[in-house]
Amino acid sequence: xxxxxxxxxxxxxxxxERYIAETVRLCAQPSISARGEGVRxxxxxxxxxxxxxxxxxxxFETPGNPVIVGRLSGRSPRTLLFYNHYDVQPPEPLxxxxxxxxxxxxxxxxxxxxxxxxxxxxxTARLAAMDAVRAAHSGELPxxxxxxxxxxxxxxxxxxxxxxxxxxDLLKCNGAVWEGGGVDEEGGTGTTLGLRGxxxxxxxxxxxxxxxxxxxxxxxxxxxxxxxxxxxxxxxEHERILIPGFYDQVKPPTExxxxxxxxxxxHEARMxxxxxxxxxxxxxxxxxxxxxxxxxxxxxxxFTAGYQGPGSKTIVPARASAKVDFRLVxxxxxxxxxxxxxxxxxxxGFTDVTVTKKGAMWPFKASADDPFIAMAKRIxxxxxxxxxxxxxxxxxxxxxxxxxxxxxxxxIIDAGVGYFNGRGHAPDENIRLADFLQxxxxxxxxxxxxxxxx
Amino acid sequence: xxxxxxxxxxxxxxxxERYIAETVRLCAQPSISARGEGVRxxxxxxxxxxxxxxxxxxxFETPGNPVIVGRLSGRSPRTLLFYNHYDVQPPEPLxxxxxxxxxxxxxxxxxxxxxxxxxxxxxTARLAAMDAVRAAHSGELPxxxxxxxxxxxxxxxxxxxxxxxxxxDLLKCNGAVWEGGGVDEEGGTGTTLGLRGxxxxxxxxxxxxxxxxxxxxxxxxxxxxxxxxxxxxxxxEHERILIPGFYDQVKPPTExxxxxxxxxxxHEARMxxxxxxxxxxxxxxxxxxxxxxxxxxxxxxxFTAGYQGPGSKTIVPARASAKVDFRLVxxxxxxxxxxxxxxxxxxxGFTDVTVTKKGAMWPFKASADDPFIAMAKRIxxxxxxxxxxxxxxxxxxxxxxxxxxxxxxxxIIDAGVGYFNGRGHAPDENIRLADFLQxxxxxxxxxxxxxxxx
Numbered sequence: 001x002x003x004x005x006x007x008x009x010x011x012x013x014x015x016x017e018r019y020i021a022e023t024v025r026l027c028a029q030p031s032i033s034a035r036g037e038g039v040r041x042x043x044x045x046x047x048x049x050x051x052x053x054x055x056x057x058x059x060f061e062t063p064g065n066p067v068i069v070g071r072l073s074g075r076s077p078r079t080l081l082f083y084n085h086y087d088v089q090p091p092e093p094l095x096x097x098x099x100x101x102x103x104x105x106x107x108x109x110x111x112x113x114x115x116x117x118x119x120x121x122x123x124t125a126r127l128a129a130m131d132a133v134r135a136a137h138s139g140e141l142p143x144x145x146x147x148x149x150x151x152x153x154x155x156x157x158x159x160x161x162x163x164x165x166x167x168x169d170l171l172k173c174n175g176a177v178w179e180g181g182g183v184d185e186e187g188g189t190g191t192t193l194g195l196r197g198x199x200x201x202x203x204x205x206x207x208x209x210x211x212x213x214x215x216x217x218x219x220x221x222x223x224x225x226x227x228x229x230x231x232x233x234x235x236x237e238h239e240r241i242l243i244p245g246f247y248d249q250v251k252p253p254t255e256x257x258x259x260x261x262x263x264x265x266x267h268e269a270r271m272x273x274x275x276x277x278x279x280x281x282x283x284x285x286x287x288x289x290x291x292x293x294x295x296x297x298x299x300x301x302x303f304t305a306g307y308q309g310p311g312s313k314t315i316v317p318a319r320a321s322a323k324v325d326f327r328l329v330x331x332x333x334x335x336x337x338x339x340x341x342x343x344x345x346x347x348x349g350f351t352d353v354t355v356t357k358k359g360a361m362w363p364f365k366a367s368a369d370d371p372f373i374a375m376a377k378r379i380x381x382x383x384x385x386x387x388x389x390x391x392x393x394x395x396x397x398x399x400x401x402x403x404x405x406x407x408x409x410x411x412i413i414d415a416g417v418g419y420f421n422g423r424g425h426a427p428d429e430n431i432r433l434a435d436f437l438q439x440x441x442x443x444x445x446x447x448x449x450x451x452x453x454x
Numbered sequence: 455x456x457x458x459x460x461x462x463x464x465x466x467x468x469x470x471e472r473y474i475a476e477t478v479r480l481c482a483q484p485s486i487s488a489r490g491e492g493v494r495x496x497x498x499x500x501x502x503x504x505x506x507x508x509x510x511x512x513x514f515e516t517p518g519n520p521v522i523v524g525r526l527s528g529r530s531p532r533t534l535l536f537y538n539h540y541d542v543q544p545p546e547p548l549x550x551x552x553x554x555x556x557x558x559x560x561x562x563x564x565x566x567x568x569x570x571x572x573x574x575x576x577x578t579a580r581l582a583a584m585d586a587v588r589a590a591h592s593g594e595l596p597x598x599x600x601x602x603x604x605x606x607x608x609x610x611x612x613x614x615x616x617x618x619x620x621x622x623d624l625l626k627c628n629g630a631v632w633e634g635g636g637v638d639e640e641g642g643t644g645t646t647l648g649l650r651g652x653x654x655x656x657x658x659x660x661x662x663x664x665x666x667x668x669x670x671x672x673x674x675x676x677x678x679x680x681x682x683x684x685x686x687x688x689x690x691e692h693e694r695i696l697i698p699g700f701y702d703q704v705k706p707p708t709e710x711x712x713x714x715x716x717x718x719x720x721h722e723a724r725m726x727x728x729x730x731x732x733x734x735x736x737x738x739x740x741x742x743x744x745x746x747x748x749x750x751x752x753x754x755x756x757f758t759a760g761y762q763g764p765g766s767k768t769i770v771p772a773r774a775s776a777k778v779d780f781r782l783v784x785x786x787x788x789x790x791x792x793x794x795x796x797x798x799x800x801x802x803g804f805t806d807v808t809v810t811k812k813g814a815m816w817p818f819k820a821s822a823d824d825p826f827i828a829m830a831k832r833i834x835x836x837x838x839x840x841x842x843x844x845x846x847x848x849x850x851x852x853x854x855x856x857x858x859x860x861x862x863x864x865x866i867i868d869a870g871v872g873y874f875n876g877r878g879h880a881p882d883e884n885i886r887l888a889d890f891l892q893x894x895x896x897x898x899x900x901x902x903x904x905x906x907x908x
Contacts, residue, residue: 200766208731209729209730210729213849214753215650215848215849217735217779218747218751220729221733222753225754231682232683232686275662275674276662276664277675279675280673292672299668300678302769306777312610312813316753316755323760323766325671327668396768
């Protein structure tokens with residue numbers, strides 16, 4: 001081990017309790033963006049933490065929640081950006097928590113709290129890493145850092161793309177570390193090269209001004225049936241989306257993508273058990289399950305119509321609506337898909353189906369052979385003593401695209417403190433203290449070496 | 455006018471206030487079967503009223519709410535049965551009532567209260583009619599009467615069919631007066647010869663044990679899409695039901711049925727305005743709207759799946775369900791249709807769609823040329839001075855079938871105290887006091903002459 005890494009590890013080991021205490025303090029502050037609870041207080045707390053760690057801090061108001069930016073220059077002009085968010089998911093159902101979600105508690109080497117893995121523990125680990133690297137270099141960082149903490153990740157990051165575009169100079173960097181990552185079932189780490197985009201829409205039909213008696217169903221137009229017919233026109237039974245031009249911009253996976261996908265851990269049995277799944281979409285099994293992430297999807301998040309209580313109610317409902325999300329693969333564009341969806345519905349005669357855009361993210365995919373990825377792989381395998389897994393495309397969506405392109409096609413990696421059973425978004429969310437330490441070491445090594453890539 | 459009818463009218467006019475007071479008392483007692491509120495108290499109040507009017511009263515427990523039966527024999531062995539129900543719809547939304555639903559109030563010659571038209575005012579009018587006929591005949595009725603008041607009509611009359619089958623001797627009669635009827639827009643009255651049956655089912659799909667992240671929609675099976683595919687397999691875009699054998703027992707309307715339908719008042723413009731309808735089912739207009747009641751229907755009362763709050767939630771829902779009602783025409787059988795629905799779903803591969811029966815009623819249709827109908831027509835036209843309308847088939851469903859067949863194919867007529875704008879099931883439900891008087895006169899004349907049909 002190099003003397004610098006030894007110094008980093010000693011520093012982090014010695015100061016671990018202090019960083020855990022800082023994590024506890026941050027997690028004790030609710031910041032539920034879905035209902036605005038504690039969000040502004042948490043933004044201020046993040047700004048205070050950044051200041052305490054020696055960053056130059058700016059708080060930016062947005063149409064939603066504040067964005068906190070902390071910066072510090074280093075010996076090299078190269079700069080590494082850390083993306084985090086200080087908002088958390090709602091903690092409900094509360095009765096399923098062993099200890100209250102905003103009273104962080106250590107049990108069996110784990111720290112339990114809402115947001116501890118997603119994403120507050122990661123934020124403090126990154127501050128710990130910076131402190132350790134500075135200490136190892138007599139107080140000066142080898143490269144510059146920019147910490148960005150937004151407050152709307154759990155509700156769709158609606159304002160971050162505009163924020164980045166308006167603050168390109170402030171955020172200028174040569175690479176970024178995203179939230180997430182952490183330890184897989186084999187004890188190793190890895191990264192995801194990209195994520196799918198998403199178009200969230202609400203489809204709505206209202207053919208009457210109020211519900212009518214179902215004894216008149218032979219004459220009263222049904223908004224529910226109408227919406228169902230519209231939905232069926234969008235996707236066939238084999239998951240093929242029928243909107244003309246929907247697949248025009250789809251880039252198929254490369255040979256390398258497929259190799260990387262095939263090398264991912266096999267979660268089939270675990271998913272079957274965890275979710276009680278008897279058959280996956282289109283009967284997929286084995287490696288085809290992994291490869292299917294390159295298929296864009298049309299999912300119904302929710303469907304609302306008419307009477308939903310116990311028993312029956314003799315009505316033809318006046319209104320029906322469905323929340324639909326399209327997950328988009330590179331290089332599909334949610335704005336283009338939205339226009340094509342509208343055109344498709346119109347051409348099929350569904351002019352009575354309204355489409356309301358609820359949110360959009362673009363797909364993003366970094367290059368597998370970027371030197372930053374290679375460096376993360378080398379450091380990750382050395383530290384975790386396990387193969388580094390590169391997932392070419394994650395199924396979800398995040399605002400990576402909002403940073404990567406505008407900041408000059410920077411490479412982005414994941415590097416976190418979570419693990420495969422961290423119960424993100426669920427009751428008893430937790431991190432393992434050992435992962436926090438190892439994750440901090442990993443982050444510090446990356447930060448320490450980042451200047452050398454330039 | 456005959457001396458008997460003169461005596462009847464004088465009696466009813468003189469005692470009107472007393473019967474309105476009785477109606478007020480009955481309506482002041484909540485009896486919301488949907489949530490059991492006040493139902494048993496109301497049953498006891500009905501039994502008390504029956505006793506006060508000189509009926510021999512029996513209270514029968516059922517698996518649901520009690521059935522109250524009041525009987526009195528007459529000079530002739532012929533007997534007329536009156537069907538009523540003492541339960542009412544929930545009064546919500548309360549804020550839309552001008553005066554509270556269970557504080558009956560007279561305004562502008564109308565009595566406002568939940569249940570006053572449906573069906574408590576009709577019950578008291580029938581007691582008034584009996585009193586008037588007895589008074590005109592020195593205390594003895596010309597025919598026997600059986601009053602049946604059940605307490606579950608507003609929740610599907612689940613126990614009345616079994617009750618009738620178990621008490622055939624007690625309920626023996628030669629004809630029945632149903633609830634409903636009253637005054638149409640032209641000031642006349644009429645009857646409906648029959649009603650459609652209904653099969654209420656809940657279709658449910660659950661392909662996962664819990665909701666999963668919609669970033670996995672390319673592999674996670676969607677219960678919502680699955681349910682939608684199953685529904686689409688049941689009915690085509692032109693309202694044709696695709697279940698094999700569904701139409702086997704359908705009896706098409708006769709030439710007389712069509713004539714009677716064509717003679718019904720034209721509600722097209724009113725329905726368009728009231729419900730904001732631009733286009734009826736299958737583009738129907740004019741007389742075809744009336745005739746369509748002979749088409750059985752498959753209606754979706756409600757559809758429940760996934761997230762229904764504001765914004766989006768990134769889930770593939772684990773479960774989806776739909777409340778579906780099939781309105782059935784003579785001689786379709788809901789038990790047969792349920793079996794055919796299950797077979798159809800299985801044959802289409804939808805073995806993963808569960809079907810739960812929530813209720814069933816059989817269709818019923820009386821003969822248009824029954825002497826009882828002819829008598830009601832003659833009396834109705836004489837009293838109301840307007841053509842008597844005979845509707846061969848109503849779109850809704852009621853337990854008429856549960857009485858008519860088991861009691862020996864008795865004829866059934868409507869004769870009520872309501873009117874076209876009585877706001878049944880809605881806030882500010884009301885009857886006009888003048889209709890109450892006229893309806894009582896009509897009922898009394900029918901009761902007075904019923905013996906003569908034998």
